[in-house]
Amino acid sequence: MIVTKPRDWARIKANLESIDAKSVFLMGCGQCATVAHTGGEKELAVAKARLEADGYQVTGWAVGEVACHLGGTKLETRKHFGSVDAADAVVVLACGAGVQTVADAVKKPVFPGLESAFLGTVLRSGVYEERCQTCGDCVLDLTAGICPVTTCPKGLLNGPCGGMWNGMCEVQTDRECTHVRIKRRLAEQGRSATRVIPAKDNSVKLKPGSINTRERKGQ
C-alpha cells in the first residue's frame, strides 16, 4: 500500500493562511490512509478538532471508498456539495495521488494534509517498510522475492557491496544486507543466482506513467 505520514501542522496552517482561508472541508481515504491510521475517520476527527481549536470553521468531512479513484471521489464530493462549496479550502488526508484526484474533482483550492512516504508493506500495525519503486522492470523473479532496487540503499542487483559487514548494511546499519537475505532465501529454496543481472531499463519508467487498457488493438 501507499504509506503516508502526517504533514507538519505548521505547513498546513501556512497553506490555509496563504489564501486567507477561514473554513475548511476535510477529505480522507478509505484505503491506504485508513490502514496507515493517517487519513481515516478517526484521524479526520482529530484534524477537525485541531482546526477548530486553531479558529477555523470545518464545514464538513468525508472519507470516500478510495481517494485516488476519480469517479468515486467525484461522487463523494457531490454528495457533500453544500459543505465543500461553503469551504474556502479542502485539506486532503491521503497520498499525493489522492490529493490530486480531489483537486481534479472540486473547484476549491486543495491542500495536502499528509506526506506520501513510500509503497510498502505493513509489517504490523504502525510498522511499515518500503518494498517497491514501481520501476516497471521487475527483478523479483531473480532475487527470491526481495527487491534489491528498493531495499539496497545503492539499488545494486548483482550482490553486496564492499560495505556489507557481518551480514549488515553499511548505510542503514540496523538492517541486514538485502543481498545476504536474497542469497539465503535462494539457497533455502535450492535456487542459485549466478547470472549477471544487466543494467535496468530506465526507459520504461518515463514520467508520467500512463496506462490505457481501453485502447483498441492496433492503435
Added chain:
Amino acid sequence: MSLREALEAGRFAVTSEVGPPKGIDVSAMMASAELLRGRVDALNVTDNQAAVMRLSTIAACVHLKQAGFEPVLQVTGRDRNRLAIQSDLLGAASLGITTVLALTGDHVVVGDHREAKAVFDLESVQILKVIADLNAGHDMTGHDLIGTPEFYPGAVVTPGSVPLEPQIAKFEKKIAAGARYFQTQAVFDIEAFAHFMSGARESGAKVLAGVVVLRSARMAHFMNKNIPGIAVPDGIIATLERSENPQQTGIEIAARFIDECKEVCDGVHIMAVGAEHLVPQILDAAGLTEVIA
C-alpha cells in the same frame, strides 16, 4: 612493462594508490607518487573516495601519466550514469589511460555531500560489462565506436567478507563480466587468504593482495571497528602492542606478509594511507628490490 604485461608475464606485481586533492594543487599527490617511483607497477587513482568530492580522477591520472607513472583509473557508479561512465572511459582511453578498476562506490551518505543524488545507474559488475563492450568496439547499446579502446579491466574483492558466499558469488560475476585482475580489501591472515586464493585460482583472474601498513595497535583496533571486511588478527595487534617501535614492527609485518604472498597470489596492492615514504623500505624488506621501469 605495464601492469598488464607484468601480470600476464607472471611477474609479482606491486601497485599502490594516491588520492586526488580537494582543490587544484596536485603537488602533494605528485610528491606521494614520487616516493613510489621505480617501486610500483601502477598507481590507483581514487574516484571521489569515501564520497568526498575531490579533483577529477581522469585529470589526476593525466598528471601521473605525464610524470611517467602508470595510473589505474578507478571508475565508480555513484556519481555518473551510463552515458557519463562510457564517455569518461572513452575520454580516458583517448588520453592513453587504459588500466581501469571498476567499483560501485561508497554511498553519498558517508561522504561530504550527503544531500547529493546517489546515481548507481550501473554497479561494479555492470561497469565491467560496459568496459567489455567498449573493448569489443561498441557502446553498451551496440552502437559502433570510431576507434576501439583496449582497456585492462580490474575489480575488487573482499576475501574477509562475513558471510563470504555472497561476496564469492559476486567475485564470480565480476569475472564473467570481464574482470582480468582483482585488488583485495586489506588482508592480514596469510592462511585465510591462501584458502581464498585456492578457490580464486581456478578463475584464471590475477589477484593483488591488499596490504595496509599498520603503524600502531590503535590503528589496527580502529580498522577492525570501522572498516567493513577488515579483520586484523589478535596476534598482530598483540605484537604491535608489545613493540617499543610499533611503526618498525608494522613495516616488518607488512614485509613478511608481502613476502609470503609471492607464493600465494600475483602481486600486492599497498594502501599506504599517508605512509608512502615507508613503502620502499617495506618492499626492500620483502625482497622486492628490483627497480620497476
